[in-house]
Amino acid sequence: xxxxxxxxxxxxxxxxxxxxxxxxxxxxxxxxxxxxxxxxxxxxxxxxxxxxxxxxxxxxxxxxxxxxxxxxxxxxxxxxxxxxxxxxxxxxxxxxxxxxxxxxxx
Amino acid sequence: xxxxxxxxxxxxxxxxxxxxxxxxxxxxxxxxxxxxxxxxxxxxxxxxxxxxxxxxxxxxxxxxxxxxxxxxxxxxxxxxxxxxxxxxxxxxxxxxxxxxxxxxxxxxxxxxxxxxxxxxxxxxxxxxxx
Numbered sequence: 001x002x003x004x005x006x007x008x009x010x011x012x013x014x015x016x017x018x019x020x021x022x023x024x025x026x027x028x029x030x031x032x033x034x035x036x037x038x039x040x041x042x043x044x045x046x047x048x049x050x051x052x053x054x055x056x057x058x059x060x061x062x063x064x065x066x067x068x069x070x071x072x073x074x075x076x077x078x079x080x081x082x083x084x085x086x087x088x089x090x091x092x093x094x095x096x097x098x099x100x101x102x103x104x105x106x
Numbered sequence: 107x108x109x110x111x112x113x114x115x116x117x118x119x120x121x122x123x124x125x126x127x128x129x130x131x132x133x134x135x136x137x138x139x140x141x142x143x144x145x146x147x148x149x150x151x152x153x154x155x156x157x158x159x160x161x162x163x164x165x166x167x168x169x170x171x172x173x174x175x176x177x178x179x180x181x182x183x184x185x186x187x188x189x190x191x192x193x194x195x196x197x198x199x200x201x202x203x204x205x206x207x208x209x210x211x212x213x214x215x216x217x218x219x220x221x222x223x224x225x226x227x228x229x230x231x232x233x234x235x236x
């Protein structure tokens with residue numbers, strides 16, 4: 001798995017998951033665990049998934065982000081995907097999920 | 107096959123080899139002189155077909171990558187039950203969890219053919235040099 005996930009408490013109620021590497025079929029499971037852990041944390045009201053260091057994402061990675069957004073909506077946690085760049089941004093745009101994932105809701 | 111023309115065969119790939127699959131396609135794209143965008147598109151499209159083989163067709167597949175003067179041909183073979191010859195062109199909803207893989211492959215690579223026979227399914231993807 002060529003994906004690193006760094007969990008940052010940017011303030012008392014916010015977690016930023018800083019990803020680096022490739023979000024593919026192998027990386028989808030640890031990413032799902034990290035997102036679910038952050039969203040289900042009762043002390044957290046806002047989760048940001050930072051794609052700044054991500055160079056590749058596939059449909060399983062996208063599914064994991066959409067699933068995270070859905071769970072966050074259920075848990076009334078604010079959830080947002082941030083800093084998609086280059087190929088990653090283009091793939092999120094083509095699949096039509098960029099707006100859905102980038103807008104803050106919860 | 108000439109050893110340094112960027113052509114590659116991977117007889118058996120699994121979930122652990124997807125990075126190697128992508129690297130093989132990127133290398134062939136470089137040798138064939140594809141643009142960075144065409145290379146990215148082909149790598150992403152082939153990855154989706156390979157993921158489909160790993161996730162839905164027995165956990166493994168084989169890959170053949172053949173660069174030429176006109177572009178890059180990639181064949182992904184698996185021994186799974188097969189897939190529809192025509193892929194759905196309707197984009198999945200932004201809220202849908204899955205179902206994007208082959209749709210995305212088809213969007214990024216316009217020349218995709220699917221052939222099923224008793225040995226399984228062969229998906230051919232061609233990205234022209236422009």
